[in-house]
Amino acid sequence: MNGLGAMLRHEFRMLLADRIVWVVAAAILLLTGYSVQVGAAAADDQRTQVEQAADEERERYAGLRETMTSVHQGELSPSPFQDPTRPYVMGRARGQRYAVLPVNSFQATAVGQSDLIPPVVPVLLDGADPRGAREEIENPVHLLAGPLDLAFLITFLLPLLALAVSFDLLSREREQGTLALLLSQPVSARRIVAGKLLVRWGLLMGLVAVATLLSLLLFATGVAWQPFLFWGVIVALYLGFWIGLAALVNATGRESARNAVALAFLWLVFVIVIPAGVQISAVFLHPVPSRAELVALEREEVRQVQEEASAVLAQYYDDHPELLPEGSVDEVDFQTRAFAVNQEVQARLRPVRQNHREALRAQQDWIRALRWLSPTLVTHEALIELAGTGDARFGAFEEGVDRFHREWVGFFEPRIYTDSRLAPEDLDRLPVWTFEERSSGAAHAAAPGILGLLLFSALVLGISMRFLTDGGDRRWTP
Amino acid sequence: MLKAEALSKHYNGTPALSDLDLEVNPGDIYCLLGANGAGKSTTIRLFLNFISATSGRALVNGMEVSAEPLETKKYLAYIPEQVMLYPHLTGAENLEYFAALSGHDDYDRGRIEEFLTRSGLQKDAHHERVGTYSKGMRQKVGIAVALAKQAGALLLDEPTSGLDPEASNEFSLLLRQLRDDGVAILMATHDLFRAKEVGSRVGIMRRGVLRAELDPAELGHADLERIYLEHMHD
Numbered sequence: 001m002n003g004l005g006a007m008l009r010h011e012f013r014m015l016l017a018d019r020i021v022w023v024v025a026a027a028i029l030l031l032t033g034y035s036v037q038v039g040a041a042a043a044d045d046q047r048t049q050v051e052q053a054a055d056e057e058r059e060r061y062a063g064l065r066e067t068m069t070s071v072h073q074g075e076l077s078p079s080p081f082q083d084p085t086r087p088y089v090m091g092r093a094r095g096q097r098y099a100v101l102p103v104n105s106f107q108a109t110a111v112g113q114s115d116l117i118p119p120v121v122p123v124l125l126d127g128a129d130p131r132g133a134r135e136e137i138e139n140p141v142h143l144l145a146g147p148l149d150l151a152f153l154i155t156f157l158l159p160l161l162a163l164a165v166s167f168d169l170l171s172r173e174r175e176q177g178t179l180a181l182l183l184s185q186p187v188s189a190r191r192i193v194a195g196k197l198l199v200r201w202g203l204l205m206g207l208v209a210v211a212t213l214l215s216l217l218l219f220a221t222g223v224a225w226q227p228f229l230f231w232g233v234i235v236a237l238y239l240g241f242w243i244g245l246a247a248l249v250n251a252t253g254r255e256s257a258r259n260a261v262a263l264a265f266l267w268l269v270f271v272i273v274i275p276a277g278v279q280i281s282a283v284f285l286h287p288v289p290s291r292a293e294l295v296a297l298e299r300e301e302v303r304q305v306q307e308e309a310s311a312v313l314a315q316y317y318d319d320h321p322e323l324l325p326e327g328s329v330d331e332v333d334f335q336t337r338a339f340a341v342n343q344e345v346q347a348r349l350r351p352v353r354q355n356h357r358e359a360l361r362a363q364q365d366w367i368r369a370l371r372w373l374s375p376t377l378v379t380h381e382a383l384i385e386l387a388g389t390g391d392a393r394f395g396a397f398e399e400g401v402d403r404f405h406r407e408w409v410g411f412f413e414p415r416i417y418t419d420s421r422l423a424p425e426d427l428d429r430l431p432v433w434t435f436e437e438r439s440s441g442a443a444h445a446a447a448p449g450i451l452g453l454l455l456f457s458a459l460v461l462g463i464s465m466r467f468l469t470d471g472g473d474r475r476w477t478p
Numbered sequence: 479m480l481k482a483e484a485l486s487k488h489y490n491g492t493p494a495l496s497d498l499d500l501e502v503n504p505g506d507i508y509c510l511l512g513a514n515g516a517g518k519s520t521t522i523r524l525f526l527n528f529i530s531a532t533s534g535r536a537l538v539n540g541m542e543v544s545a546e547p548l549e550t551k552k553y554l555a556y557i558p559e560q561v562m563l564y565p566h567l568t569g570a571e572n573l574e575y576f577a578a579l580s581g582h583d584d585y586d587r588g589r590i591e592e593f594l595t596r597s598g599l600q601k602d603a604h605h606e607r608v609g610t611y612s613k614g615m616r617q618k619v620g621i622a623v624a625l626a627k628q629a630g631a632l633l634l635d636e637p638t639s640g641l642d643p644e645a646s647n648e649f650s651l652l653l654r655q656l657r658d659d660g661v662a663i664l665m666a667t668h669d670l671f672r673a674k675e676v677g678s679r680v681g682i683m684r685r686g687v688l689r690a691e692l693d694p695a696e697l698g699h700a701d702l703e704r705i706y707l708e709h710m711h712d
Contacts, residue, residue: 005583006574006583007579010575010578014566176565177560178563180556180558181576183528184526184556185551185627186551186552186579186580
């Protein structure tokens with residue numbers, strides 16, 4: 001190899017002699033530290049919420065057990081609305097259980113949607129809506145105003161830093177006049193550019209990896225290291241794309257100032273314009289009915305069903321005659337009636353809610369499909385999935401909450417309609433929340449992104465290398 | 479060693495070089511004389527494959543330049559009119575780097591300093607940053623880069639334009655030494671005096687055409703100047 005080692009050493013030395021590199025290095029170290037700290041704080045906050053919910057539930061249940069025992073032994077006779085042995089009381093606020101999303105082991109690297117979806121959802125007879133006040137799905141533009149987490153730093157700012165050290169990698173040689181002497185040596189322009197790319201890529205990657213590693217060790221708790229490997233691959237490829245883009249622009253043979261403008265423009269297109277366009281088109285093509293409409297509809301249904309309460313109840317017992325307690329429908333107590341009304345309202349709202357969800361899913365699918373238009377979107381998606389704060393894990397959480405809610409209602413429904421009482425032992429038979437992490441893990445979360453980024457980087461590098469063939473009056477020659 | 483066969487270069491139909499036939503053998507110093515735009519630099523840039531010929535061939539050591547762009551450069555050393563170097567590095571570091579690229583990554587410090595000294599760069603400047611150098615000093619590092627490459631052919635584009643008379647004279651001595659070592663030298667210049675003094679042949683170019691080839695040994699100074707001016711004014 002014709003002086004390859006010398007070339008890399010030389011490039012590295014030239015880079016270190018450049019003040020901008022030190023500014024970029026300082027920026028990477030400081031911003032990485034800060035952003036990981038932001039992500040770790042968010043993760044710690046979630047951890048605290050989950051722990052507090054568990055503590056509260058445990059204490060409440062200890063109290064319930066005591067009260068129920070006293071009621072059973074006849075020592076206590078609370079009012080029907082306070083009595084935990086009544087299933088309707090137990091199934092609502094007094095006995096509610098929490099569906100909780102544990103902190104993922106790599107969550108400090110990306111806040112993702114975790115600031116939009118509460119990690120603790122109370123599950124009770126009246127419902128369980130993990131989306132809470134959440135109206136919009138993850139919004140790539142939201143990133144702009146969102147927290148400065150590591151994923152934001154990587155996807156938005158790192159390209160700028162990479163371009164700052166590579167926008168003039170060939171044009172500077174021409175402008176300072178060294179290209180003539182350089183190309184009079186038996187070294188191809190491709191080799192020279194490849195050496196420059198390699199050194200810049202290695203330096204930036206080393207800085208980002210070391211800064212991230214140190215920051216995670218310093219600020220984050222319970223980090224798993226296997227995802228870190230995949231994270232490194234994603235960041236390396238994304239960085240490769242941007243540095244490759246700088247090579248491509250340089251290979252067109254314009255002056256440094258023009259390269260800088262062209263690259264700033266490309267940054268704007270890939271990082272701002274395309275993500276915003278994807279988002280706007282998603283909202284436009286797959287509009288989601290407004291939350292306010294849903295709430296108004298819910299009120300209307302409640303009013304109607306209450307008016308028809310007796311009919312609703314009669315209909316229910318017609319369908320389930322075995323549950324009818326002694327006596328007649330007219331004597332069924334207020335709680336059973338309220339439960340029946342509530343269930344009917346839920347049933348009538350289900351298709352509307354379903355519509356709402358499907359519209360959101362359609363938006364999500366649209367955004368996921370269009371993410372291939374910009375490596376920034378591909379990278380962002382891969383990074384939040386790897387951190388466990390993306391659609392996949394939250395989707396699984398939402399499904400889990402639904403399932404748990406159905407189990408919860410299923411446990412109480414027959415007991416309410418038969419107007420039975422709960423014994424303290426029944427506390428151990430209540431449905432218990434569990435969340436199963438996807439077993440496929442980091443590799444599965446990272447694979448599509450890695451493939452996509454491989455394609456993007458190969459494309460820009462391939463084209464720039466084609467432009468850099470010798471001879472033929474190329475514009476970049478001295 | 480260097481050979482042009484009907485070598486032509488047109489820019490959008492305008493000829494910069496027309497049907498140049500030329501041969502420089504080991505031990506020759508061929509001086510191309512001519513005004514700016516006569517096609518001297520175009521010729522040199524064609525041999526370096528910085529531009530591609532419109533027609534004809536440029537050969538180095540029997541190989542066609544456009545077919546073997548990297549292989550032919552192993553035999554070529556080049557000193558441009560303005561030698562530009564990395565200003566952050568010292569003269570010695572610049573030389574070391576370019577030597578390594580040319581395949582000589584085994585020169586030790588003593589050898590590097592030897593080349594710089596031979597090129598006339600004063601010792602105390604070897605390890606100064608090039609940013610502090612004068613044009614003449616940079617030119618000398620350029621000469622050292624060419625020496626260190628130990629190439630069979632030397633392409634010079636107005637190499638002495640920034641040198642003072644003394645350095646220019648030293649440079650002439652150096653060229654003669656290289657000629658005696660069997661290097662083929664092609665030098666573009668406006669300097670009739672220098673051409674007469676070192677050249678083994680002189681070619682006069684005008685508007686891309688080689689008008690005359692002379693043997694300076696057969697001519698006096700005045701003759702060369704007269705012939706040159708004749709070709710410039712007809």
